[in-house]
Amino acid sequence: MYLDAHNHLHDATLRPHLGRIAGQLARLGLKAAIVNGTCEDDWPAVSRLARQHPWVRPSYGVHPWDAGNRSPAWMGRLRQILLEEPGAAVGEIGIDRWMTDAARPDDARLLGLRRAPLTEQIEVFLEQYALARELDRPATLHCLQAWGALDDLLRSNPAPARGFLIHAYSGPREMVRSFAEQGAYFSFNGGFLDPRKEAIRDAFRSVPADRLLVETDAPAMLPPTPWRTHRLPPAPDGTALNHPGNIEAAYAGLAALRGLPVADLAAQVATNFKRLFGAGAG
Numbered sequence: 001m002y003l004d005a006h007n008h009l010h011d012a013t014l015r016p017h018l019g020r021i022a023g024q025l026a027r028l029g030l031k032a033a034i035v036n037g038t039c040e041d042d043w044p045a046v047s048r049l050a051r052q053h054p055w056v057r058p059s060y061g062v063h064p065w066d067a068g069n070r071s072p073a074w075m076g077r078l079r080q081i082l083l084e085e086p087g088a089a090v091g092e093i094g095i096d097r098w099m100t101d102a103a104r105p106d107d108a109r110l111l112g113l114r115r116a117p118l119t120e121q122i123e124v125f126l127e128q129y130a131l132a133r134e135l136d137r138p139a140t141l142h143c144l145q146a147w148g149a150l151d152d153l154l155r156s157n158p159a160p161a162r163g164f165l166i167h168a169y170s171g172p173r174e175m176v177r178s179f180a181e182q183g184a185y186f187s188f189n190g191g192f193l194d195p196r197k198e199a200i201r202d203a204f205r206s207v208p209a210d211r212l213l214v215e216t217d218a219p220a221m222l223p224p225t226p227w228r229t230h231r232l233p234p235a236p237d238g239t240a241l242n243h244p245g246n247i248e249a250a251y252a253g254l255a256a257l258r259g260l261p262v263a264d265l266a267a268q269v270a271t272n273f274k275r276l277f278g279a280g281a282g
């Protein structure tokens with residue numbers, strides 16, 4: 001039984017394949033997926049998918065990459081959709097220093113986006129983090145190359161009561177304990193099975209068992225070739241797409257890393273998933 005703690009199933013690149021993907025996920029035994037909208041334009045598509053598929057668990061937020069393009073009404077719209085959907089979570093939200101400091105000006109993933117400076121990203125993140133706490137929803141956090149800043153923010157702002165997920169955690173091993181003390185869960189992504197990502201795998205060896213989750217981030221973050229169990233044709237612009245069925249690879253890789261049978265890991269992850277995200281309607 002698989003649970004995908006973080007993906008973007010509503011993404012336009014997956015749309016032509018959705019029928020087939022849904023069938024494959026059912027055969028695989030996927031029980032639930034947290035589907036994260038990352039900007040206001042995404043939210044209706046996420047909501048639609050959740051109405052079509054009981055295993056889709058909607059999550060709404062403004063991602064740091066999209067923070068610079070939010071509308072003046074964004075916060076009211078977010079509150080409204082969360083109030084309309086009591087089972088929905090908050091995410092994907094966070095801070096990202098890679099975008100402002102390291103990404104190339106022509107990076108295709110950021111094309112057409114105004115790159116909000118870190119101070120503005122922090123404002124947008126904190127408003128949403130406080131809303132998750134106010135409405136008693138779990139939150140999903142994105143962080144790239146801003147771990148010290150994130151730690152400071154989490155120490156000075158109260159967490160949602162159920163806790164929060166740092167998805168695809170790529171921070172230092174030494175910071176896992178501090179984040180865990182503040183209520184963090186950590187999701188392992190199949191992309192971390194890349195031989196060059198040993199430091200990240202090492203951090204996941206130290207994550208407390210009761211804070212482990214597993215994710216694909218599909219259609220992003222492909223696992224390396226030998227691990228892939230599911231394939232998709234590339235997007236029209238040539239971008240390689242991660243099939244959410246590769247959740248299988250992420251479970252297999254993390255189980256090997258932790259020295260556990262996959263079934264034992266799956267049982268632990270199911271308990272953790274339910275504690276953070278609730279039992280759900282489906």
Ligand SMILES: [Zn+2]
Binds near residue numbers: 006008036
């Ligand atoms: Zn994501």
